[in-house]
Every structure is written in C-alpha cells, then in structure tokens.
Amino acid sequence: MHSExxxxxxxxxxxxxRGVKEADQMVGGFFDKHSATWDAADRALFTALLEEQDVxxxxxxxxxxxxxxxxxxxxxxxxxxxxxxPIAR
Structure with a gap:
C-alpha cells in the first residue's frame, strides 16, 4: 500500500x-467529497485542521x-x- x-x-x-455526530458529518462529509482531489499540501492542511477543536x-x-x-x-x-x-427531508 502506498504511503499516500x-x-x-x-x-x-x-x-x-470526531466524537460529536455533527462534527463527524461535517468534517467526514467534507473529507469524503473532496479528498480525492487533494495534493500533498491540501492533505497537510487538512491534517493540521484536524488538530483544531470541532467547535x-x-x-x-x-x-x-x-x-x-x-x-x-x-x-x-x-x-x-x-x-x-446531507439534508434530512
């Protein structure tokens, strides 16, 4: 498996x-939609973002x-x- x-x-x-359902949906949903297009700099920035508080x-x-x-x-x-x-209807 590649390191990437x-x-x-x-x-x-x-x-x-993340520990909170809303944060799981927001941060996880964002990852799912966008991560396939990220380069190394984007992955590094997202990694840094994950160190921040969910709120x-x-x-x-x-x-x-x-x-x-x-x-x-x-x-x-x-x-x-x-x-x-996702928007519940």
Missing part, C-alpha cells in the same frame, strides 16, 4: 470519528467565527460551501 493511501485512510478515520472548525465553516490566516484559502472555501452535508 495509508495517509488518506488515517485521515478518513480521523475525519469521521472552531464548525464555526469557521458556517461563518460565525473568522477563519485563522493559516486555514484561509481554497480548502476552507470549499468547506464553507457546505455542499457536502
């Missing part, structure tokens, strides 16, 4: 096991708190679209 595959598998697990990540994604400079850019802009969240 191992890294993505580890990131997927961490993204889906902060969610606040940045929904726009209730300003995004720290280190996370501003394309990855966070994609997260802020919220197009990866």
């Amino acid at each position: 595959d191992v890294e993505l598998k580890r990131l997927k697990w961490r993204a889906h096991h 902060d990540i969610m606040a940045w994604a929904i726009g209730t708190q300003p995004v720290p400079a280190r996370f501003q850019g394309g990855l966070m802009q994609a997260m802020q679209r919220l197009d990866y969240l």
